[in-house]
Amino acid sequence: MLNCSSISRAAIKGYPQSAQFDGKRFTNVAPRQPLKFGEYLKMFWDLAFNKPKETVPQQQLPVQPITAETLAAAADNSVFRLGHSSLLLKLKGKYWLTDPVFNLRASPFQWLGPKRFQPAPIALDALPTIEGVILSHDHYDHLDYQTIMQLKDRVRYFLTPLGVGDLLAKWGVAEEKITQLDWWQSTDVGEIHFVATPSQHFSGRGLFDGNKRLWCSWSIITDEFRLFFGGDSGYFTGFKEIGNKYGPFDVACLENGAYDSRWADIHMLPSDTIRAFQDLQGKWLLPIHNAAFDLAFHHWNDPFKQIVALASEQRVKLSLPQIGQGVNILQPQEEAAWW
Template sequence: MAKTNPTSPAQALPTLQKHEGRYRNKASMTRLGFFRTLGVFWDAVFNKPKFTRPAGEIPVQPLSRQQLLAAPDNSVFRLGHSTVLLKLHGVFWLTDPVFAERASPVQWAGPKRFHQPPISLEELPPLKAVILSHNHYDHLDHMTIKALMAKTEHFLTPLGVGDTLIEWGVPAEKVRQLDWWQSTEVHGMHFVATPAQHFSGRSLRDGNRTMWASWVMHDEHQRIFFSGDTGYFDGFKTIGEQYGPFDLTLMETGAYNVDWPNVHMQPEETLQAHIDLRGKWLLPIHNGTFDLAMHAWHEPFDRILALAWEKNVSITTPQMGQPFYMDYPSRGHAWWLGVEGVKEVAAARVDGFRCERRHAEGLDGA
């Protein structure tokens, strides 16, 4: 069902290498070592700062099935983290759906949601396809997949991830598994599994047994890029040259750390990736829902907004559940500044960032 795109630059960025049953990125990955890894784990469990979770309530705009069915075509709704609902060609598509209370193998421990989804699984309209980037718990949730099984026509996955879905009970005929640069068509939309720089695994023993990918979604009118999880690499420029310019990029911006440069992007890299992709509008995702790093929960928004202003990049930051209309794009507003304890810290961070930039570029008269 999936077919290789004959015009894809497969020689420039071939498929993931596989060694002894495990996939490997093309670039060599930085290894922290045992003691540094142990230190990162210790900090995450015992030294977590309070500001990694919001002190106040995250604003969410509730959605109903009736609202979604009445929404115009080319509407985009953030539901939380990397879960994005798109209405294209009169039907609905959903990326990396996670509706569970925790992004964890168990629901009594692990990162807990900051907010409830804007719409329940039961209220969601029928889905033409679910698009999955990889198998980490904050992107692939067992409970959610089981609930969506009956109302979803197709599940599009990187290689190996579809096997997991089939093990969970998803009918094999609903699953399409793609290698990098392979494409498939569903209801007039073309989907291409494109490269990403990340890793996979849901236990201590299955690391990198399945693939990870970003996704290009396009038809004759719209082009959308969904990053999944990834470090910054030269593949963004290749994807932009092959499939850009993109009307909208849904870009990972959050859960980063200086110790994870190969698998997650700092906001500066997110912006550069968007530019490499030749994106018109940037919608930052992978933030605002789960506590997955040591930075302040709102820091990704502060930093990417300041960077976009500096580079004159069109950026939109809708609330969870708030529509973004691709035919009539708007910037939205800095909703996170209204959450308790954020405004003063965020303003200081943005001003400090601007001062540092001006000083570095010799614009402050020094």
């Protein structure tokens, strides 16, 4: 168990203690499926120019605005969907954010790149006091510079995988606020136990920093509940190992969106999401990584249609709140189709 201030940047320079670090870059347990250079070029060309128009909703999605009154009235230990993988967690009376992206685009540019379908259900400056930010990896749709800059002086803790904390420090986040962990390392903040658990993904924000920072999922544990936040991942055997160590989970927030068979090793297909949920020994599945950005070729609501059908076949309890809607971790409920 690690104290929140126990890992300094100097202590982990080069990350020699990490089994995931090969001396230059971080690696997955299973190698990624190879694509030929021409296949990569075609895929990126298609992403830029050949998407169906249905990848973006043609009308505004239903959103439940989050207000101070909404949060005060919410049960303790609740999850609010902000869009994509951004969640506002009310845990033990304090508020946490996962992978917060409030910017208009998931991109290094303000004028180019995936654009939000619509604004988040609460403005950054309207957020309550945030105890901590939980980050899964460094991709633009999970780690937004502008958002972090507006949060850095208002947040007590930043929990990250190895290397991501170094990036935050470079951006000006106070080092004493940052805890960066390797897979299976953990830290306690108050009554909450956080474990950086594995995922099958990759990292990088530019042409030259590929896999220089680790990626992870998070197992969040208290004496009242167990919550899994998956970040991004392809399906892999690590889900079963996490489930055996830390399950059963009351709610598993798992990726279900921006998928394609060409990159199924790093982004789960809906059928993979169901398998991962079962491996985690989950009680309720709350799909995330959807309904905010246009990042693949499927229709924007295909993730919902597919996961509903699969969950019905497999008798999986599914919670699909609208953007802005809160869900009680201990008493989630099925929602009427809003998509």
